[in-house]
Amino acid sequence: MNITPSLHAALGMVLALVCGTAVAQASPGTPPAGTLEERLNVILQDPQQVETYARMGQKVSLFCANCHGDGGNSVKSDVPNLAGQNPTYLLTQVRQFADGSRRYEFMERLIKAMSVDERLGVAVYYARQSVKPQPVHDxxxxxxxxxxxxxxxxxxxxxxxxxxxxxxxxxxxxxxxxxxxxxxxxxxxxxxxxxxxxxxxxxxxxxxxxxxxxxxxxxx
CATH class of the missing domain: 1.10.760.10 (Cytochrome c-like domain)
Structure with missing residues (x-):
């Protein structure tokens, strides 16, 4: 399944303004049935699906990197790292932004433009990344x-x-x-x-x- 037209348009327009690049398309295939959490659990039990969804998540993350950094390690101290988070926890946050129970207009608009596959892919991708701890100063x-x-x-x-x-x-x-x-x-x-x-x-x-x-x- 290709990146949805709405997300592709949104990402392309903002990326053109920010860095002049476009988000590539990906084909994760048919997602498993059930709730998002049930779908995620099925994916995580299948190494091939994990790789497929992680690749899709990486492509979608090209835009996310503008705030959350390459591989989910933010370069801004007031923007959270996403690397290494539990995938189910990440997916819950994605859903909360989508349904408005967690509010941040920019994130809400972005996530609402994502397909189910893209949301799952982002959660799988960031969960597999390694976080870079902050240095000890004191x-x-x-x-x-x-x-x-x-x-x-x-x-x-x-x-x-x-x-x-x-x-x-x-x-x-x-x-x-x-x-x-x-x-x-x-x-x-x-x-x-x-x-x-x-x-x-x-x-x-x-x-x-x-x-x-x-x-x-x-x-x-």
Whole structure:
């Protein structure tokens, strides 16, 4: 199946403005039946389908790289890395942008223009990429962050910060993005609501927040 005309037009127009390139087409074949998550699970159990969808996701990601970086490692500290995220978690975020439960107009428009295959492909592709952790600038601050993380954060995000189908990978994430996200949860700001995150960040001091960000952003 080729990239949908609407997405092809949207990508081509923006890419022409940004870098003068166009998104290539791909043919992943007939997707498995069921919900997006069920389709993804079928794909992940078949190495041939994984390769096919990853190739498609890589082609679609030519546009995503303008913000999220080559291979999902952002070059902007306030834009999240997508590399290494759990594919089911990524697919959930894609769906939330598409249905408006997670709001960011630019992302909403882009994802709504994607076909089901393209959404699956992007999730498969980015999940297979390796994240590049942030450098350690203050070892003492990182150590303090580890203490806090090991008391609170690991229960959901895992001891190594790699997340799960339900919780984001935080290991190696961009510092400014982490900082703003934690502040939004702590202050119940914005449309991205998560009662568990709000409860776990409400008592964080600014010093705690800085330490946790320093630690998890340096995790591999």
């Amino acid at each position: 070892a003492a601050l990182v150590a303090e962050g580890k203490k806090y993380y090991d008391k609170v954060c690991w229960r959901c995000h895992g001891e190594q910060g790699r997340g799960s189908e339900s919780f984001a990978r935080v290991a190696g994430q961009q510092t400014d993005y982490l900082t703003q996200t934690l502040k939004n949860y702590r202050g119940s700001v914005g449309t991205r609501v998560n009662p568990l995150m709000t409860a776990n960040t409400r008592q964080m001091t600014d010093a705690d927040l800085r330490a946790v960000v320093a630690y998890v952003s340096s995790m591999r």
